[in-house]
Each structure stands twice: as C-alpha cells, then as structure tokens.
Amino acid sequence: MILWPGLSIGLMSEGMEAAPTILPGAYPYFMQYEVRANRKLPGLTTGSGALATVIVFAEDGSLAGARASRHIARNNWEITAVKRTMPVRPHHIERMDGVLKSLYQKAEQAGIAAVFDSWKKMHG
Numbered sequence: 001m002i003l004w005p006g007l008s009i010g011l012m013s014e015g016m017e018a019a020p021t022i023l024p025g026a027y028p029y030f031m032q033y034e035v036r037a038n039r040k041l042p043g044l045t046t047g048s049g050a051l052a053t054v055i056v057f058a059e060d061g062s063l064a065g066a067r068a069s070r071h072i073a074r075n076n077w078e079i080t081a082v083k084r085t086m087p088v089r090p091h092h093i094e095r096m097d098g099v100l101k102s103l104y105q106k107a108e109q110a111g112i113a114a115v116f117d118s119w120k121k122m123h124g
Helices: 061-074 090-095 098-110
Strands: 007-009 022-024 027-037 049-058 077-087 112-119
Touching: 027 061, 049 061, 049 077, 049 098, 061 077, 061 112, 098 112
Parallel strands: none
Antiparallel strands: 007 022, 027 049, 027 077, 049 112
C-alpha cells in the first residue's frame, strides 16, 4: 500500500495487535548514516561500523531526523556521520526493489524501519 501524498502509518505501542493508524500530513523520508556500535552486538565489537539506512514517516525533515536518530540509538548504534537525507517522492517508490522496497513496506506498517549493513572494527 503506497501512502502518498500526505498520509502515513502511525506508530503503535509495542505489543499492540490493532491495525496501524493513518495520520494526515506525514511523508516518507530516506536517510543514511554512518554509525558505530555503542556496545557489543552479536558478531561485532564495540566501535564496529555500519551504514544505517532508515525510512521514516514524518511531518517534516527535522522530525524525520529526530525519529531516525532515536531509532538508531535504541538499536545500540551511535551516529558518526550523516550521509544523505531526502524526502521520498512517488517516482522513487515506483523504482524501489529488493531490500529498499522491503524496508519501505516495513516503514509503512510501523512508521519507521532501518537496516544496518555492518563491518568489523579494524585493529592496528
């Protein structure tokens, strides 16, 4: 389900089974950050890096950035650099496939979704 323009799926409290709520005035945003693990994660050491790709529905870019950064922190990552931020337009959605399309669909259902492509910390 593509929600455009001006509609998004609202965030649900954890454990709720009800259908998501459609909120007027929110749009999808695409954001990528360089991040590093702020504690030991399975298969990684503290300080290991990743590229975090986030799609979030929000009323504006500032709110989208705030929600994305909180989501990243809740997943035990720390932002080290902002790589790109942009609103997602209908032509972007039409061209999505693979992981990005799946990420967008998850964000439609939950209001936000992220994928972390990680690498191990280099020693030396």
